[in-house]
Amino acid sequence: MGTPVASGSQPEPIRRALPPGLERSCGGDRLTLAPPGDGLPRLEGAFSGRAYGPHRHDSYALGVTLAGVQGFRYRGAWTASTPGRLMVLHPDEVHDGEAGTAGGFRYRMVYLAPHRVAAALGARARGLPFVRVPVSGDPRLALAVGAAVADLDHPLEPLARDQVVMTLAEALLALDPSAARGGRTAPTCPRAVEQARAFLEAHCTRRVDATDLEAVTGLDRYTLARQFRARLGTSPYRYLTLRRLDRARAALWRGAPLADAACGAGFADQSHMTRQFTRTYGLPPGRWRALAGGAGAADLSRPGRGRRSTTE
Structure with missing residues (x-):
């Protein structure tokens, strides 16, 4: 490189x-x-x-x-x-x-x-x-x-x-x-990680506390965080954020106003979603929809009145 x-x-x-x-x-x-x-x-x-x-x-x-x-x-x-x-x-x-x-x-x-x-x-x-x-x-x-x-x-x-x-x-x-199997690394707990992943996906629109994941998996929060990253390549919180962004993108694609997309996906407000969106995808949500062709992208200031276009 x-x-x-x-x-x-x-x-x-x-x-x-x-x-x-x-x-x-x-x-x-x-x-x-x-x-x-x-x-x-x-x-x-x-x-x-x-x-x-x-x-x-x-x-x-x-x-x-x-x-x-x-x-x-x-x-x-x-x-x-x-x-x-x-x-x-x-x-x-x-x-x-x-x-x-x-x-x-x-x-x-x-x-x-x-x-x-x-x-x-x-x-x-x-x-x-x-x-x-x-x-x-x-x-x-x-x-x-x-x-x-x-x-x-x-x-x-x-x-x-x-x-x-x-x-x-x-x-x-x-x-x-x-x-490949046989190398020298600490063993992971695939069942506990999968339980945590499924819980985060199912509850991504609400606040999830570490105690929720501890109750679901039986692991303390720090052990779970290490196991989660070892098996899935990211942290539990980042996984939760990405699932919220999945929902926000789907709403934006359908033409939802930015504030509605943020609220429906579980973000605190529109600015919170915009920061996370831009940090994750390298583009603000309006720009993403304009490029990808989502509904309402032609006139983002008047939701629902633009022609079909995209912004991610």
Whole structure:
């Protein structure tokens, strides 16, 4: 890391997996979101200049650059992805995004929750795979990412989703053999972590206290926090915040005013949601909806009267 990744020809697995038309050049800034509902957020983006400010996700961000030079800062170094190269960003790692050339860049990305990786790998892994090199041309990863982002027009059917999760998880484990069972790390408590995760997801719109999680899991708050991060790659509070943001994004997409989206998702107020949203996605919520095409984005000052557009 630290220097741009050399460009290379687009891997054959990516060429086979993507439908016709994805070789067009980058246009104006935009986000195209796959329909929600399959549990695997997917998108296509096109940007010129500065794309995203520093932000982080509680999921793996796995993607492929389709056109241009996609630059980003990650783990203290700047690197770049070129057409056909694959990207792997670990949960909770700060990164940004910018065009490496005047022509901009275009990419597709899938966001894979750590608990899905853990479930798919089961006893084969002792922890979350960590891929140290964020940009590669690994053919196994190319097949997995290509299958995940090939069709953004429809949700993945359940069996297809399960297959995508499995192939992505196995590709990650292959790129980090040290995560395979047998290494020297403290054992995790998968049942307790899953209980905490499910509780946070079910109660994300209300205040959740550490005593709630202690009662659910039987672990003290500090042990649970360590176990949660070891297995899911982030803290319980950040996981709770991300679930609130999931609800806020869905409401914004439907055209809800920012204040209503914030209240319905469990945030203290609109400014609280805006800060968390921008910190997480690198864009304020109005900008996200304008780019992604959510309802009401054409006239954010008069909710419900604009044409369909997006802001994340």
